[in-house]
Amino acid sequence: MKLNRNDLCWCGSQQKYKKCHLQFDEKLEQLKQQGKIIPLHQMIKNNEQIEGIKQAAIINSGLLDYIEENIKAGMSTEEIDIMAKEFTAKYNAVCADYQYCGYPKHICVSINDVVCHGIPSENEIIQDGDIVNVDATTMFNGYYADASRMFMIGNVTDEAKNLVQNTKKALELAIDAIVPYQSCVGDIGKTIEKFAIDNGYSVVKEFCGHGVGLAIHENPYIFHFEPNEPTVTLVPGMVFTIEPMLNLGKADIFVDADDEWTVFTEDGSLSAQWEHTLLITETGVEILSK
Template sequence: MIVLKTSRELALMREAGRISANALKLAGEAVEPGVTTEEIDRIARKYIESCGATPNFLHYNGFPATACISVNDEVIHGIPKKTRVLKAGDIVSIDLGAQIHGYHGDNAYTFPCGAISKEAEALLEATRESLYCAIKAAVPGGRLGDISSAVQKYVEARGYSVVREFVGHGVGASLHEDPSVPNYGTPGRGVRLLPGMTLAIEPMINAGKKEVHVLADGWTVKTNDGSLSAHFEHSVAITPDGPVILTQPD
């Protein structure tokens, strides 16, 4: 069931989104050669809790950390570790969110660690731009497939592939709500987009082939061919005036 949010609920989601976005910004600023992913996770958790909010990934279905931190060929759900030391040239996807006043924010960004290759730069740019193409399509009266196809069309035209097994989702009083938001699809198909819908739109794009697998830890998802992967996400509200990004930092 898709839950349409009231103006009051959207205001609460803006606050959750602001905290989530600020935490992500701080985490990204900590991405440097020699830093561990556990240190980055600690920074994000400290900020979220200092705002009186709760890290909404922590213990979610047993996940052991505040942030999913995935490096290079890791697509999503990487577990922060004190033994995972970042090095120059890595690309680091950080996915996190905060819950406050009963509502959730959810966002992600792939950060360069020092100087990165031109291949990596191009992948990050394409994935980030595909997110904004999708957001632009999140208008009242449209269809969910308009959002999905916007991502697919943009990245596949540039030679990249779309992960199929993992998708975006509704977000609100629950971290994951209906509907699912794939990053591939057909324009004009799917549920009608209505004011009050709130979606976590999150392209997960591979430089190589689309196939992925989950590691033995039960969480970390990697590309089968070892190619780089990037992940960008915003929580977005559909309003009568068009899409509004809820995960905006100060």
């Protein structure tokens, strides 16, 4: 339905359309006339929603800071799960991973050849030389933020260290490549894939970034490789994650048949992942949680 200038804006701000998203929609129409794919209104967050997501992001980043201060060789991954549960509760937030699609724990802890979705356990002990991904999603007052970090424990090999650092670099290059109203999702994937291949790594294609904020997973789907299809243009108000997973060996993966969650590299090679929650603004990109 086409809105009149004095109607309430579609974004839910309770402001008149002419004072809220009218000019924005006019820009989108121009992009559409240029042949670009424009985002659905459902992908655009209003100011109130963005502020709510930012509050969740503060807690989510704080949780990862807390884990970074305490993670060490000799501790179990179950201890990290307990830390996540207790830290979020302290701020009246919750770990959004818990019971999401049946996931049994509050946070994901993935070590060495585990690509993602590692389930914390009191029997899994972090060792000297491990590289560990901790992936946290926090829900606060109905808003969500999502991020993950890599931690290098003790005496890590140069090969492992380079993988961790270059995976982060791939994420940073993808963020730097975003130009509001000009870039599309495919530009993110193209940037990550080129950097990975140039540095001798493979890109996991089965898991990608996603919209986030009002739910744990939303549109758009964020490719970490160059897709063979047109993709949506990135515009202000979009909130999503970029979370490249790079393998030291081949890209092939498999899911543990017993727990149906833990994802391993097929060849047993090391894997690394970094994830940020991002907001597209009029002038660039704001990192909300990292």
